[in-house]
Amino acid sequence: MKKKIAKQLVKNVSELRRDPVSGDWVVIATGRAKRPNTFAQGHQHDPAYESKENCPFENPQVSGNDKPILVFDHKAREMGKLSQDWFVQVIPNRFPAFAGPSVKRYVKHVGPYTVLEGRGSHEVVIMREHTKNISSFSSLEARAVIYAYMARFNILSLRPNVRYVSIFHNFGKEAGASLYHPHSQIMAIPVVPPDVARSLAGSQRYFQEKSKCVHCEMIAWEKKDNQRIVFENEHFIAICPFVSRAAFEIRIFPKKHESSFKDMGDEEIGKCADALRITLGKLEKALANPDYNFFIHTSPINIESLESHFYPHYHWHIEILPKTAIWAGFELGTGIEISTIKPENAAKFLRKFNVS
Numbered sequence: 001m002k003k004k005i006a007k008q009l010v011k012n013v014s015e016l017r018r019d020p021v022s023g024d025w026v027v028i029a030t031g032r033a034k035r036p037n038t039f040a041q042g043h044q045h046d047p048a049y050e051s052k053e054n055c056p057f058e059n060p061q062v063s064g065n066d067k068p069i070l071v072f073d074h075k076a077r078e079m080g081k082l083s084q085d086w087f088v089q090v091i092p093n094r095f096p097a098f099a100g101p102s103v104k105r106y107v108k109h110v111g112p113y114t115v116l117e118g119r120g121s122h123e124v125v126i127m128r129e130h131t132k133n134i135s136s137f138s139s140l141e142a143r144a145v146i147y148a149y150m151a152r153f154n155i156l157s158l159r160p161n162v163r164y165v166s167i168f169h170n171f172g173k174e175a176g177a178s179l180y181h182p183h184s185q186i187m188a189i190p191v192v193p194p195d196v197a198r199s200l201a202g203s204q205r206y207f208q209e210k211s212k213c214v215h216c217e218m219i220a221w222e223k224k225d226n227q228r229i230v231f232e233n234e235h236f237i238a239i240c241p242f243v244s245r246a247a248f249e250i251r252i253f254p255k256k257h258e259s260s261f262k263d264m265g266d267e268e269i270g271k272c273a274d275a276l277r278i279t280l281g282k283l284e285k286a287l288a289n290p291d292y293n294f295f296i297h298t299s300p301i302n303i304e305s306l307e308s309h310f311y312p313h314y315h316w317h318i319e320i321l322p323k324t325a326i327w328a329g330f331e332l333g334t335g336i337e338i339s340t341i342k343p344e345n346a347a348k349f350l351r352k353f354n355v356s
C-alpha cells in the first residue's frame with residue numbers, strides 16, 4: 001500500500017517541451033488531461049453579434065467603404081472592377097492601425113523611449129457570405145483568398161520602409177473579431193514583430209550549428225514519427241506541433257523550403273488553399289465551430305537593403321490557434337503556456353473528421 005502511494009506521488013502530471021525555433025517552453029499538462037471531445041464547446045452564440053442586419057460587409061461600398069483594391073470572383077478569377085459576382089474583395093480598413101506614406105522612417109525620442117510613427121497600411125479581405133467561412137469554401141473559392149493575400153503581400157512588400165506584412169484572420173468574438181462576417185486583415189508595418197524576430201534568430205542559430213533548416217528537420221521528423229499529422233497533400237503538411245502552445249494548435253508548412261510567402265506558383269497556391277480550408281474544416285467539425293485565429297509567419301522585408309534575401313534559414317508557414325484556453329496569471333506572468341491535451345491526441349482526433 002505504502003509503495004503504491006509513493007508511486008502516485010511521483011506520477012508525472014505534466015511535461016515541459018521546448019520549441020527549438022522560438023526557444024520557448026510550453027507545459028503539456030497530461031495530468032489534467034481531458035478527452036478530446038470536451039474541447040468541443042463551440043463558440044458562445046450571440047444573436048446581436050452574429051446578425052446580418054447591420055453588417056457593414058454585406059455591401060461594403062454602400063456601408064461607406066472605399067472601392068476595392070482587388071476583387072476576385074468565386075472561380076478565383078481576378079475581376080477588373082466590382083460587380084454583383086464578387087466573392088473576395090480587398091478594401092482599405094476604415095479604421096486603420098497603420099496608414100500614410102512611408103517614404104522615410106518617422107522616428108523620435110521621448111525620454112528613454114523611441115517613438116515611430118505608425119506609417120504603413122491596413123487592409124481588409126472580405127469574403128462574400130455572412131455565414132460561410134473558409135472551412136466551407138470550394139477549392140477555387142479558397143484559392144481566391146490565397147491569391148488575394150499573395151497579391152497584396154507582393155505589392156505592399158515593395159513599399160519603402162515596410163519591414164513586415166502581417167496577414168491574419170480572426171473568427172468569432174473570443175478570437176477578437178469585431179465583426180462576425182468572415183474577413184482577414186493585412187497590415188504593412190514599419191518594424192519586424194518580436195515573435196518573428198525571435199523565430200528568425202532561433203532558426204538562424206540552428207542553421208549555423210547544423211547547416212539545416214530547423215523547420216525542414218521538424219517536418220521530416222513529423223513524417224517519420226507519424227503521430228501529429230492532421231492533413232497533407234503534395235505540397236503542404238498540417239501538424240499539431242510537438243510543442244503546441246494551446247490545445248488543438250495547428251501549423252501548415254509548405255513542404256518545399258521557402259523563406260517567404262511571396263514565391264508560390266499556381267499549383268502550390270491551390271494546394272495551400274486546400275490545406276487551409278480542409279484543416280479549418282476538421283477543426284470546425286471536431287470542436288463544434290470554435291472561435292480561432294490564424295496568421296502567416298514569413299520572413300521580413302526590407303526593400304531598401306533587399307533584406308528578404310537574408311533569411312535562407314527561415315521557412316514560412318500558417319499557424320492556427322483555436323480559442324481553447326485563455327491566458328491567465330501563470331501564462332501572463334511567465335510566458336509559458338499550458339496545453340491540456342497532448343498534440344498527439346489532438347491530431348489523432350482531428351484526423352477522424354473527413355472534409356472533402
Ligand SMILES: [Zn+2]
Pocket residue numbers: 052055056057058129130181
Ligand atoms: Zn455580413
Ligand SMILES: [Zn+2]
Pocket residue numbers: 213214215216217256257258314315
Ligand atoms: Zn525549411
